[in-house]
Amino acid sequence: MDFTYTETQGMIRDTLARFLADTYDFDARTKMIASEAGRDPAIWTALAQELGMLGAAFGEEHGGLGGGHIENMIVMEELGKVMAIEPYLPTVVIGGGALTAAGGAVADHMIPEIIGGNVIIGFAYAEPQGRYNLANLRTSAKKEGAGYVLNGHKSVVVAAPWATHLLVTARSGGSQSEADGVSLFLIEAGLPGIVRRDYPTVDGFRASEVYFENVSIPGGALLGGEGAALPMIEAIVDTATAAICAEACGVTERLHAGTLDYAKQRKQFGQEIARFQVLQHRMVDMFMEVEQAKSMTIMATLSLDKPAQDRMAAVSAAKAKISQGARFVGQNAVQTHGGIGITQELAIGHYFKRASMIENQFGSADHHLDRYEMLTLAE
């Protein structure tokens, strides 16, 4: 048992932290979000080419640093600390994770492109009717010749407005919520028949509704077996869920630290509000949630390569706890700030917004408690 970082891992964290401290302060982030594109592409390029950060989690055979889940955890936590809107999660964690799992020629081709910063991937998995059930799909992929024809509507595809590629779940067979018949495709984002409606999200990202209207895609776009991709998709989403747990650690750590700083300087009734015992104990409770979020994130991350049952139970336990913790820390950070906490002016409110979205992303606490029980308490 060992909970320490390797030297390389420590370096990744420090390098990234320094870079973000220089480039990603609150004002810079606000400007990116307000810009036409909604991001600053130079940051992504720098992450790839100056820092080599996009390769941290990939194998050396593809030009990566030979890392994996722990490297993703480190990167996501640092990105969380500055509320980065960079598409690391869909591109590297999810897209990269799918490619690594699928292997073969497409991986050999695409992973170096990801590492080089030339590719951005949007994960088109959610559908209006599906809630958090990954198999509940109406989007269809009909075999036609050597390829497929895609039809359907995907909800809230984060980073889709920026994406070069889309990773799409679709039904190539079976009935609407059946485990069998689910396939996974990596396709170019600009194919004819792909219609997007773009919008910002409340927490600063850009996303799209994506409509597939008779989109012809090549057979080589298929990742994994036709109609047999659900287990792989579940593993990918678990990996992504662990990654946003790590992001939540960064976000809640800053919510806590920001609240502490504010409370030490803000005066009411003639003294710093940090001297009020009720607020002290509340900040202690926030601290305890942050610490437990870190513990659960490590637990879940170290479980990602376990057998599916164990992996799913571990990830659901972590996400349930962290959803609850993110709400607690976020709400109390705002409450302790008072009025200033609910304005756009201070970073704290924006951390709260991101924390609130993390709560339900890839499943609410209730969803994960359900799944945890199904796996461990079924009678």
Add this chain to the structure above:
Amino acid sequence: MDFTYTETQGMIRDTLARFLADTYDFDARTKMIASEAGRDPAIWTALAQELGMLGAAFGEEHGGLGGGHIENMIVMEELGKVMAIEPYLPTVVIGGGALTAAGGAVADHMIPEIIGGNVIIGFAYAEPQGRYNLANLRTSAKKEGAGYVLNGHKSVVVAAPWATHLLVTARSGGSQSEADGVSLFLIEAGLPGIVRRDYPTVDGFRASEVYFENVSIPGGALLGGEGAALPMIEAIVDTATAAICAEACGVTERLHAGTLDYAKQRKQFGQEIARFQVLQHRMVDMFMEVEQAKSMTIMATLSLDKPAQDRMAAVSAAKAKISQGARFVGQNAVQTHGGIGITQELAIGHYFKRASMIENQFGSADHHLDRYEMLTLAE
């Protein structure tokens, strides 16, 4: 809309409060409980004969004061304030309620006996397998000649060791949890074949396991229609549930007041602990629970004569809220007292024990939330 007591109701409350202040302090109660009998019969006699208190909730035609549910609420709240172990709930609220509902000769005979203090009734309704489901009965009443023969085992019959009579639910037909086939009997406690195993309860009452072994009872013992008593039993138990909500108001009020007193006098780190803001806010939260318990008790009590659906929803809403409040107030009273709160020496710990038992009596918060949803949110 009117939430004030009538003059008579105010007098009942004041008279009872004065009497209990004189007779029922913590030491007196401790001695009663430790005595062989587990009670002081003189108190019951005085309540009946000196104060006329046992008639407050009965109609004038039976020699009562013409009151009803509100009088029960007043009495139970005062009894709660001193943690009285008097069998008012099973005898007057439950037994008296059943007799009033059934009417007829048995009521005309028995109610004056209750008012006179000559009768104590134990309510034998719970069974080992039944949890809070009133229809889940294995105790059987077989018709034999003009009467019935009882067989079965009743759990935790409070006041049974003192009882002159038992009010018994039994199955005269139907299958184990069926609504049809449930009958209600009021029988003498000393009939041949009734076997008791007596014990104290954790909160100071005496109770028994009651076993019926081929107990012959007369036909006149039947209250309500044979096999059709479930609606009446449900109404009686709702009345009883509202009554312990009132008792909970008395208990939690004292838990709160006792904590307040203690906090104002107890010093730590050089000041009264009442000056610690965390404890102040906690006592405010306790206060709010007590106030809300009072509101819900009034709401439930005033709903007892409404149609069954409305009555049940109101009582379940109240009991769920009060179960939660009783736990919150009890636990925090003990916590605020520290070590002394968990000894037998101080009253506070005993109030906590009673509050804890009230939590699950006639159904836990979860049970009542289930029932509330079934009545109001069924889809």
Add this chain to the structure above:
Amino acid sequence: MDMEFSAEDMTFREEVRRFIAENYPESLRAVQEEGEEMAKEDFLSWHRILAKKGWIAPAWPAEYGGPGWSATQRFIFSEEIAAADCVTIMPFGINMVGPVIYTFGTPEQKAHFLPRILSGDDWWCQGYSEPGAGSDLASLRTAAVRDGDDYIVNGQKTWTTMAQHADWGFFLVKTDRELKAQEAISFLLIDMKSPGVTVRPIITLGGEHEVNEVWLENVRVPISNRVYEENKGWTCAKFLLAHERTGIAGVARSKRGVEKIKAIARSEMDGERTLLQNPFFKRKISQLEIDLTALEFTELRSLAGEAAGKGPGPESSLLKIKGSEIQQRITELALEAVGHYGAPYFRGFGEGDNEHAIGPDYAHRAAPTYFNARKTTIYGGSNEIQRNIIAKMVLGL
């Protein structure tokens, strides 16, 4: 003791319900359903309709233009207004400065201001909070210095709700530098069009422009616009605070809010069942309903006490605390209910876009409303302050 409404009350309820059904502006309903910010005129249209009917100021004494209702009638009225999803009547004139003026004002002040509050001719805002003194009114720094028949006012206020529309504001200012805080405050009525008044927007988390900073630079205010005696403004402020807390429980609106959540949960699917059939989501709703019932009956007990001559005491802080917590929980449930569609954000983005909102109609405001609702435990004296008040005034701590 009974909790039934009398036949007269029931008739009254019918009358109110019918009036709303027949008179509430359809155009306003459409704006509300879009979920966009209301224009000043939107608020005023409904205000004027109620004013014309004589129902705009339920709590005012009849002599000043109130309808002369009982506490129960006022309760019924507020229930029906909420049940019909009517826009909120801005409280600053009707519920706040109005009662201060008819209680403490001069005959001239009453004659001039009260009719204009009723009619909606004057839109009011409240100048209380200052930067660095949120709930701590005793440490105000905005100061008024006498100059002939005027005060010259300098300072800065913040969290001033709807000041962008305001014709008049009521302000707490210091009128004496020597005296202790509470003995040095006066209550001034300031024309927001006076030279030296600047209003700057504060944008809140959901993107709303509801609150403002108000800068006062050498603003000249006639002494005749001071309510009550100089340095006695604290008396007005305390009176108003107590007044503000009644009704702050928001029971009727929250009841309506719970119904809306149920409707959402009936239409959202959770696998093969509706979200309302999910036992845990259903449990959160039932727990909320029960907590709301407890709040409702606590408010009714408080109203009954009021009717019996006991003014709304410090225990009304309970209503504020529990009421605001419930309002927040409603918005939490809405956000949880809409799933993925909580994320898209539209305000101010792609305006002029005629397409329908992304996701179901009820989804696109869930997150901003949730964010915005965090204010309910902060404003009007934060819930921490309310607990301090109960600790001190009720528990004697």
Add this chain to the structure above:
Amino acid sequence: MDMEFSAEDMTFREEVRRFIAENYPESLRAVQEEGEEMAKEDFLSWHRILAKKGWIAPAWPAEYGGPGWSATQRFIFSEEIAAADCVTIMPFGINMVGPVIYTFGTPEQKAHFLPRILSGDDWWCQGYSEPGAGSDLASLRTAAVRDGDDYIVNGQKTWTTMAQHADWGFFLVKTDRELKAQEAISFLLIDMKSPGVTVRPIITLGGEHEVNEVWLENVRVPISNRVYEENKGWTCAKFLLAHERTGIAGVARSKRGVEKIKAIARSEMDGERTLLQNPFFKRKISQLEIDLTALEFTELRSLAGEAAGKGPGPESSLLKIKGSEIQQRITELALEAVGHYGAPYFRGFGEGDNEHAIGPDYAHRAAPTYFNARKTTIYGGSNEIQRNIIAKMVLGL
């Protein structure tokens, strides 16, 4: 980073498990299942078996008789001990005064006391709390005055766990009336059979006799029984407090407790289904398990930090707070699970009664255990104190 146990660790776990299976006294198991209070000999029987094996003091350095285990091995050992429902080894000698003596004691103290702690020949109790000074150790009043080679000790201690069995006690006493509290405290070892020592029982809510008052009247204590320097007892106390908090999370026992709740919920019926099939009861269990996992990994991170040379810091207060809350929730669930049969009370009533307990076996201790567990958030520094510690030491407030 990885969280797997090494092959050596797995072998070690097997060895521990086998040893317990083969050596744990059957007679003790029977007493435990009855749920009655343990006699002194009951505790000692298992203590002596572990002592003989050399496993009684997992955390002690090998030179003083510890087994020389790694942190991971100690963790595994505690898990297995808990999983097998072994009686708790009294902590006062092994975990508390022992480490103080081998860290601060004289060679003579080490030579005399440590072997007797290991063997169980001496039963220890802790004389810290005083009436009027629960968690506030700085305001102690028990005083020791020098008289030749002795101290004369006068005062009163309370909450002294298991003092009724104790041969020795370690006491915090004031040795200087002039100095400030923390600079005036000394750490004395007192023979409980000394003239002037009186132990009086305190009966707690569940009817247990676990704690006592200890009266000290002119008790003569040789100066050689003082550990560390005079007036430096606070150093020992602080060391011991930090030591006491490790392991106080009680993860392994709570895991076992959750399993027991599951077993109860599998056997209790809730209508046609088991209680474990009730979604809300099941949810409380899963939430408890998840919170326990969070606590476990927080403890493991803390242990890893310790192994890397960071001593158990003030963040171990987190382990105390969350650990004690979880212990209480387990007892809450047990009481809720047993329904009606939580009410009957048997301790001390009808003793000699050979009949089986009323209701299912697991029911009759549910309420007393729930009541008794309220102590976990009070003792060892109440959870309020622990939050103060984190606020001060970790958050710098």
